Amino acid sequence: MNDAIQLILQWNDWLALFLHMLSLSLLSVGGAITVAPAMHLYLVDQQSWLTDTQFNASIAIAQAAPGPNVLFIALLGWNVGINTGFLQNGLMGLAIAMTGMLLPSTTLTYQASRWLHANRERRWVRAFRQGMMPIIAALLLATSWIISSAHDELLHDWPLWAVTAVTAFIVWRTRIHLLWLLGAGAVLGWFGII
Amino acid sequence: MNKTDTQSMPSSLVDLFVSFTLLALQGFGGALAIAQRELVEKKRWLTPEEFAEEWAVAQLLPGPNVVNLSIIVGGRYFGLPGALAALAGMLTVPLMVLLLLALCYSRFGSHPGVIGALRGMSAVAAGLIAATGIKFIPALKAHPLGVAACAAFGIISFISVAILRLPVAYVLLGLGIAASTFTYRKLKP
Numbered sequence: 001m002n003d004a005i006q007l008i009l010q011w012n013d014w015l016a017l018f019l020h021m022l023s024l025s026l027l028s029v030g031g032a033i034t035v036a037p038a039m040h041l042y043l044v045d046q047q048s049w050l051t052d053t054q055f056n057a058s059i060a061i062a063q064a065a066p067g068p069n070v071l072f073i074a075l076l077g078w079n080v081g082i083n084t085g086f087l088q089n090g091l092m093g094l095a096i097a098m099t100g101m102l103l104p105s106t107t108l109t110y111q112a113s114r115w116l117h118a119n120r121e122r123r124w125v126r127a128f129r130q131g132m133m134p135i136i137a138a139l140l141l142a143t144s145w146i147i148s149s150a151h152d153e154l155l156h157d158w159p160l161w162a163v164t165a166v167t168a169f170i171v172w173r174t175r176i177h178l179l180w181l182l183g184a185g186a187v188l189g190w191f192g193i194i
Numbered sequence: 195m196n197k198t199d200t201q202s203m204p205s206s207l208v209d210l211f212v213s214f215t216l217l218a219l220q221g222f223g224g225a226l227a228i229a230q231r232e233l234v235e236k237k238r239w240l241t242p243e244e245f246a247e248e249w250a251v252a253q254l255l256p257g258p259n260v261v262n263l264s265i266i267v268g269g270r271y272f273g274l275p276g277a278l279a280a281l282a283g284m285l286t287v288p289l290m291v292l293l294l295l296a297l298c299y300s301r302f303g304s305h306p307g308v309i310g311a312l313r314g315m316s317a318v319a320a321g322l323i324a325a326t327g328i329k330f331i332p333a334l335k336a337h338p339l340g341v342a343a344c345a346a347f348g349i350i351s352f353i354s355v356a357i358l359r360l361p362v363a364y365v366l367l368g369l370g371i372a373a374s375t376f377t378y379r380k381l382k383p
Contacts (some may be wrong), residue, residue, distance in 0.1 A: 028256045029363040057299065064312055065295050066219045067288025070258035074289055075296055098285070105257030106265055110277050113251055113266040124378055129247040131374030134334055134344040135366065136246045138351035140226070140327030145356040147320035160317040167321025171227070172328050178231060181318050182222055189314025190307040 005051060007083045014096055017049075017080065021073070021100025026108065032070040032101060033059070039076065049080045073101045144168070159194040202238040203271050207279040210272065213237065214264050214283030219291070222315050225260040227322035230329070239267060242333055254366055260284065338380035339373070347373050 020042055024035040036059065043050045058079060062072035077097025081089035119125050148164050151157035167181055188194045204210045213232070220228045226249070234245045252262035261284055268280025302308050334344045351369050354360045 026256045028258075030253070030361060031258050058296075061296050061299050062292060064222075065288070065292045066222055067292060068218060068221065068225060068258050068260050068284060070261060071285070071289055071292050075292065078293065078296070094289075102257065102261070102281075105255065106261070106277075106281065109252070109255045109257060109262045109265050110269050110274070112255060113248070114269060116251060117270055123381055123383055124374070127378035127381055128250075128370075128374045129243060130338060130381075131377035132250040132366075132370050133243070133246050133330060133337065134339070134347040135351045135369050135373055136250055137327045137330035137334065138348035139355055139362060139365070140323055140330070142352045142354075142356035143226075144320045144324035144327065145352075146359075147316060147323070149356075151317070160313065163314065163317040164321040164324065167318045168324040168328065171231075171322055171325035175235070178228060178322060179220055181322070182220075182315050185314035185316075185318030186311040187314070189310035189312065189317075192306075192310050194310075194314050194317065 005048065005083045006085065007049060007080070009049075009080075009084055009089070014092070016047075017077070017093070018096045018100045021097050022104060025101050025104040028101075028105060032073055036072075043076060043080065049083065050076065054079045054083075070101070074098050163188065163194055201241070204237075204239060204268075204276075207272060207275055210268050210276055210279040211283040214268075214280045215287045217264075218260070218284045218288045221260065222319060227319070227326045229260060229263060230326045233267065239271075242330065246330060250366060250370065253362065254370075338377050343376065 020039075024038055027038075028035045040055055044052055044055050055076065058075035059072045062069050062075055065071070074094045074097060077093035077095070078090045079093070080097070081091065081093030116125060120129075144164065148161055151160045154161075163185060167185075170176060170181065171178065185194075204213065217228055217232050218225070220232075229249075230245060233240050234242055240248065248263060248266045249259070252259045252266060255262055261281065264280035264284045265277040268276035268278070270276070272279070335341060337344050339347075347369060351365055354365045354369070355362055
């Protein structure tokens, strides 16, 4: 549905938005995208502050854009504000949503990492550091596999797999700047070669 | 820590802000690969082992991984101001770019060239991430657990996430605790 929304937001609505983001922050293990379904339920279904289209476009744009994907939260807040008809409310929504989402998780990360660093010579911290290595290596390969397997029609999609394999080899063996590779992928894709 | 002569560190808060801004702006879906290239290979702020450890921490804690990583790296060198400078670098300029893109998207988002370009970039990003994983493998030869045990942990992790699609956090917690416990026993007290 594409019906525009015309909102009037009171201060308690802003507070509710802030508290909602605050409550989801510590649940977002693995990235903010893991709590997106809960946000959809609240912002679109319950409060009707956003349209379905606005919600989905916010995620798609943030994933296509450079920068961390968590910025889709900023777009959600921005769109809620914009739906009141005022640009300054867009900035207000953006700031409220991002602060709520990031404040608890960044505070926890900062404290935990300082503590780990201060105790880095302890035997079990060293064991954690080394024990994680084989798993991290495997998880990276798994992430690559998951992205690739979205292209699952081999007859049609094999050029994409080839690009992935060639990219991995080039990055492994050379020190070429990664943006050249991303640019090449974009050009090949733009002209429909892959 | 195994600091060698080739290790380096950020020179100032501005250095942190600029470095993480550039890092974030290169991160089309492959932010992790970019972070590894920039922080380990180019700037040498972290050794490969430190990077793996910090990334595991960033992944295990709630919040976006690369954002967590920026806080950890910034905080390690300059405390709270460093963490805030790195975080601001990660978010400020990318946010402005994003708002611009959001304004353009409604007009160009359905263009076949744009859709194709995004397809191509995601294939490249998958390759960047795979290469980051491959680069960890040589370091495993000297691992206290031995090559065979590392391979076993690696293969189980890969199958759990890539084939069975279990959440990464569970795999890191379950297999990570197991691997760390075995490593703990192998390490001298």
